[in-house]
Amino acid sequence: MTTTQSAHRNGVDTAALFATLDAVRNQPEIARFQFRASNTWVSGTHNRSTVAGFHGALQEMEHKHATVLEADHPAVLVGQDNAPTPVEYLLHGIAACLTAGLVNIAAARKVTLTNVTSTVEGDINLLGILGLSDGSVRNGYQEIRVTLHIEGDADDATLRGLVEQSRERSAVYDALTNPTPVVVDVVTG
Amino acid sequence: MTTTQSAHRNGVDTAALFATLDAVRNQPEIARFQFRASNTWVSGTHNRSTVAGFHGALQEMEHKHATVLEADHPAVLVGQDNAPTPVEYLLHGIAACLTAGLVNIAAARKVTLTNVTSTVEGDINLLGILGLSDGSVRNGYQEIRVTLHIEGDADDATLRGLVEQSRERSAVYDALTNPTPVVVDVVTG
Secondary structure (H helix, E strand, O other): OOHHHHOEEOOEEHHHHHHHHHHHHHOHHHHEEEEEEEEEEEEOOEEEEEEEEEEEOOEEEEEEEEEEEEEOOOHHHOOOOOOOOHHHHHHHHHHHHHHHHHHHHHHHOOOOEEEEEEEEEEEEEOOOOOOOOOOOOOOOOOEEEEEEEEEEOOOHHHHHHHHHHHHHOOHHHHHHHOOOOEEEEEEEO | OOHHHHOEEOOEEHHHHHHHHHHHHHOHHHHEEEEEEEEEEEEOOEEEEEEEEEEEOOEEEEEEEEEEEEEOOOHHHOOOOOOOOHHHHHHHHHHHHHHHHHHHHHHHOOOOEEEEEEEEEEEEEOOOOOOOOOOOOOOOOOEEEEEEEEEEOOOHHHHHHHHHHHHHOOHHHHHHHOOOOEEEEEEEO
16 A cells, blocks of 8 residues: 555545645634625526635635526425525535535544435424514524434444534534624615 | 416516415414435545425425535645535525525515625634634634625615515524524434
């Protein structure tokens, strides 16, 4: 086995991972990132965002390719069902964030994973967004449940420890479970 | 103009919108929805979710078509940059939710919109998720800013009022700005 091969685990370049941590330790300001999306209304509840550029490591950066994300409401909610609803993107976000973190942490801890899948459910009572609640029903999810199924060359406690650490370090978990300031500005005309 | 034509505005079937509100008033339990995503790890920080089925209006439902959503980290964050990061999906979610709500509310208030675009920025300091903070830096976004550009046949105050009402009724705005319970379960082996 060469050094290069042994530095990869779970598809993670662990040498690059530790080098990145060292680089940020030495120059903390490179950790300041700004992510962006730009959205255009199509018709009714149908709209689409483009995700392309971001700022990080003290420079403007571009993703390898721009991604177009659509959103709509289903017919039962007076949409044309061209795409997932806005709230379903939150469920993808939490699953993706916990999974990516888990895989990185496993690589750092020398655990080889063979399979990771997850299901996410989010309960929402639309009385809130429809304005038909007396104020007791919130607009957003009442609860989100993530169930991760994990296989790898480590015992149950170790695998659960990977998930716990991923949850502790998850950007999306924090954004959902703790208040995130959202400023809304409007330009008309 | 026929009744059918006049019942549509901004691509919203306002007759269906008001009928839906009446139906929920008469039978509030049809407003209980559950949205879902299922995610599979690909390699490294690359993973993909499928959004297809959901529960609502007292029945299991399927979107007109299933949507596959990918996620990855950019190269600067030790990924392969196959797709947007998990946190970028939150930015699409808030833009899409505010836009869909705005368009529905405009239709209900007989405002015809001609153009709606928005940009979203989210500031995040990666010292949090990298575990290099003393605890003072959160994992998630420090702030998200949405700027909506709106054109329509109403004055500035009226257009701003549409956005304010959309924000008040937004599921994603609530999910981000207020704590959302997220339960994480693990199945190993």
